Amino acid sequence: MNSGIPVQYFLILATVMFFTGIYGFLTRRNLITILMSVELILNSVNINFLAFNRYLYPHKLEGMFFSLFIIAVAASEAAVVIAIIINIYRRFTTINVEDVNEMKF
Amino acid sequence: MDILSLFIVIPVLTITAIIFLKDAHQVRLVSAFGMGLQLLMAASLVFLYLAARHAGNSDEMLFVKDYLWFKSLNIHYAVGVDGISVAMITLTSLVVFAGIFASWEVEFLRKEFFVSLILLATGVFGFFISIDLFTMFLFYELAVIPMYLLIGIWGTGPKEYSAMKLTLMLMGGSALILVGLLGIYFNSSPGGSQLTFNILEISKVVIPLPAQRIFFPLTFVGFGVLGALFPFHTWSPDGHASAPTAVSMLHAGVLMKLGGYGAFRVAIFLMPEAAHELSWIFIILTSISVIYGAFGAIAQKDLKYINAYSSVSHCGLVLFAVLMMNQTAMNGAIIQMISHGLMTALFFALIGMLYGRTHTRMINEMGGLMKVIPFLSVCYVIAGLASLGLPGLSGFVAEMTIFVGAFQHPELFYRIVTILAVSSIVITAVYILRVVAILLLGPTTNEHFEHLTDAKWFEKISAITLIGSVAAIGLAPFWLSTMIGTSLHPIIEKILALNPF
């Protein structure tokens, strides 16, 4: 099914996705959109893992399981982050990341 | 338990006892008891030491004990004393003892005050008994740090500023010392065997000259900061002015001596070649200290500032003499340390007592105190006379030994500088007499002063202890001078053997 596509394509795709996530992470102000960017980054990594697993080491399952665990971690991360966001919102009545700078100096 | 470690154990036990005391009134009694015991220990140490020497024990250090406590760097807890350290230990215990009585009426956080004070003393004692450079440095830091709390909490005036300044500058000095010590350590074994921090072992090897050239100035300046070497002395006036009485006493009386002692025992003893080569730079700096401190003192109006500058001048003389690198001058340096320690402690104690009564330290706000509080005034005059080098008091012995010793230097430059340094005795006389005349003599200017009370019993103990010691050294310097001289002898031999000048 995938015979025609070189592994590099997957990797380039993942890279683009990754840096799009980075860009979002750096530019978005809303904490939730930042979280979305993080999800993008995580996904791009997943793609990489699976591509490597499939193309280079098809007889093993590490990549797949790694992706599986990443998805699980991402899920818990999302849960906690959203709880934090809601808490921050209560405290500062905003979820703009630039206004949340209590940790400065 | 060896006798030297007792000098650390006793203060530590005293501190522990104070911490567990419930009644604040007992704190000072316990402290006085502990430090009195320490004084007795010091006295018995002197006797033990002299007895051992008399019995023909000619080791460089006596009562040596050595425990390894950090194997990979070969750091030992090593203690040992020679005549110089014995003299310094005696000085310290005298000053601490007097200091406890001088701070008898500290009310605020009394327990913590005495704990910090004794902790400081512990550091000083540890410093003087150590013969392992690292352990020595450890105790040095232990002595410097409580000072921050003591000034910052119990001080007067801009105390936070002064405490911070003092601590930062001394820490800067410590940093230099640490670099110097490590430099010595890594050069301590040119043969490639085990590196060591032990002073005695290092003194047997010759540290390569290029290394000495780097690490001698570092070590010397590092200790010089504590010894009020120009231009690193400015912590001293502010620090002393803000510190509470006992802390000023201990600081000027003992802690500044760590500088001189360290410069002598570490910088010059271990790196004599570089010391000889570079001494002219530091001779210039120290003679500036001597003259400059004295001139600075003339212009001051605050008693503590006057005394702080005077200390700069006198401690400058210590470093000056140490750098002359001959037996007599070094002997004089050690005696000067002791003498200055005692008399400056006396000064600060008296200033504290005067301040407690008049609530001012400005000389022009006081006057005619001799009539009102004769005991304290007479003590002040005696302290002043000791400071300006009156024969019969310790200052004379110290200064004359230094001057005669320094003047034996074979090079003309050093002799001329000595004459400059000698001229400080006149300037000293000027500022001492100025203070005495304004402060004590003349008519009583302020009617509030008419009702001041003279010294209380604990103040008398404090003053008399110190005056007695000053007079004892002044009248019979022979014992002290000989005790120090015999210990200096091997050190000088070493220096001379390396530098046949």
Add this chain to the structure above:
Amino acid sequence: MINFSYTIWIPLLPFLMFILLGLAGHKLKPKLSGLLGTGGLGIITVLSYITAFKYFFTSEKVDGAYQKITALNFTWLQFTDKLHIDLGVLLDPISVMMLVVISTVSFMVHIYSLGYMKDEKGFERFFAFLSLFSFSMLGLVLATNIFQMYIFWELVGVSSFLLIGFYYQKPSAVRASKKAFIVTRFADLGFLIGILILSFNTKTFDFITLTNPAGSAIAQGGGIVFLGLSVMTWSMIFVFMGGVGKSAMFPFHIWLPDAMEGPTPVSALIHAATMVVAGVYLVARMFPIYALSAPVALNVVAWVGAFTSLFAAVIACTQTDIKRVLAYSTMSQIGYMMLALGVAGYGGHEGLGYMASMFHLFTHAMFKALLFLGAGAIIHAVHSNYMTEMGGLRKYLPVTHITFLIACLTIAGIPPLSGFFSKDEILAAAFHSNKLLFAIEYAVAGLTAFYMFRLYFSIFWGKDTQYHHTPQEAPATMTVPLIILAVGSVFSGIIPFNKLVTSDGKILESEIELMIAIPSVLIGLLGIGVAYIMYRKESAIPDRLAATFKYGYKWAYNKFYIDELYLFVTKKIIFRYISDPVAWFDRHIVDGTMNTIASVTQNFSFRIRAFQSGQLQKYAFVFITGAIMLAILFIYLWK
């Protein structure tokens, strides 16, 4: 060899007395402490006389010369193998003579003080200080080595300080004591430097070694030259500087007139008879070195002495405070002694000046103490120091009057009183050495007679002044010392000094040279005559003279403004131009640098803390950029 070891008690006894009176004095009754002090001094006087007798008449001479005897010596402080401070007792003609002088005058002053200081507060303190002074002075003259001398020199200075400032609530006394101490201290600096140079070159402090004419010390010193003069000369000039300070020679004389603020017995003891001659004693002690190894320094001594004697005599003619007149007179007379030393040589007839100087020191101690004590009695009676407020006192104070007159005649050099002999010897010595110096001294002799009789006539004759209280003759405790000293002044001239105290210890043949003696008596009589005309009765001549020599008089009256010059130097230069700038420099430059370092660090950290903005995205940006940079670095640049 006679055992002199008991002489240790001579200095030790007053020291013990000082400790006793100083520590326990306030617990004793004042009278008891006074008697204790006086009694102690009495014992010392007896001991001194015994010592003098034994030394001069029973000790063996070698080659007809008195030997220096070290009665006792122990090391007090070891500097090096060769240099050590010893404390001990050295007996030789001059120290024994000084013993007699000091103990006699001191004893008289003690007795006198019992009366004079009777109702003063701090009576026991006064006696404690007097004991301290006696201790120091005796220790000074008995010193076996130059450093012991320096030690006691300093102690003498401090006891003088304490005694001048005895009335410590009087600002002028405090100022005077401070001035005395600091000026002499400055001079002592020279002394100390001199000692250092001397000891560096000779490697010894010991007097006997140093002053041995055949010894190595004297031989060595001439060789090494520094800035054109031999080091020996340098060291001797510096040592002499100490003597100049203590003996109130020009230019360090300014403290002595002010020192008259102290109680009058103190002035008599310290500032007339004993301490101020310490400088003379010092030069005499080191005399062989001066004479044999440092002739230039000896010349300096002579000229300083001559100048001071003239200078002080001129000022003395204009002063009105009787104690100040006496103070300037003291300076003038000490100038004489210095000059005599300065013109002397070592041994033989050359040593005439040395002998004359010591002789004059002896007689001067007697009559000057007498003058001061007499002045004290007058002040005691009149409650004023100013001769303008006195006159006609001969009726009220007969004993004082007679003794004072004797003293005045003595100082004027009228035969057969003692002053005649000693002064004559000095003039003779000067005459044989340097005619110019002789001329100066000759003039001074006339001036001396003039100002002393000016004083005498103004006080005891002159106008009849009305007093608030009729002046009364002093009590016996005060008059008895006056009489004893008067007897001493009259008869001490017959002591054969030429046999006893000479530069090399041998007998010096000298006789009165009529060629010098007669003119000197004549000029003395001339001075007395002029004073008689001007001050016997109230007359307008003095004022007219003063008006004629207006500027000269004004300068002399204001002591040639030397005080002002010093004040200018100390106040303006030391305080304002050295000390204050140093303090400012320290606070602002040195400390300022430290503070600047601190504040720069602080500012820097305030600046860089902006990095810690709390902005998550900035952190992330930096992190990612950094990661990319590193990647570029490691992949492409770091090959």
Add this chain to the structure above:
Amino acid sequence: MASIMFILFSAMIIVFSILTVTSRKILRAAVYLLFVLVSTSGLYFMLNYQFLAAVQLTLYAGGIVVLIIFSILLTSHISQKFESSGWKKNIFSAIAAITGAILSIITILDYRFSATNEAAKEVNMRLIGKSLLSVDYDGYVLPFEVISVLLLAAMVAAIVVAKKGAPKTIGLPKINQE
């Protein structure tokens, strides 16, 4: 066929990723994210990881995106438009991102990947299940347990953190008014 599918999916992923991070409306961004995630699962199918693709769909697309949307609803207006962030920030971030991307891509293209010649394993549910619970060489029971504890902890933490009534709240929640 496969390449068309790939192009399709990757085009969707890239386009919607960019839309996700640039859209000024937050709910739309969430929806774009959903599209990205769905396309990604398509890629997983292509790579023959059906199980993972399913997980991706359910957990990501179903769970996380719903969670995100809920939180959006709790904290923002749906129609709220973001003010665009500063151009400086955007440009610098873009430069950083593009540089990074280029760097990575160059590296990827430079690198010669070499695959093994081992026979591919058939990934089926049985194998996955066995591996997850196995302690063998290929077993993942430890991470599995760890992840389950983590999930539990995350759940508890989420509840604790988001719980109302923390004592030091500065502003009252104004969700209802909005």
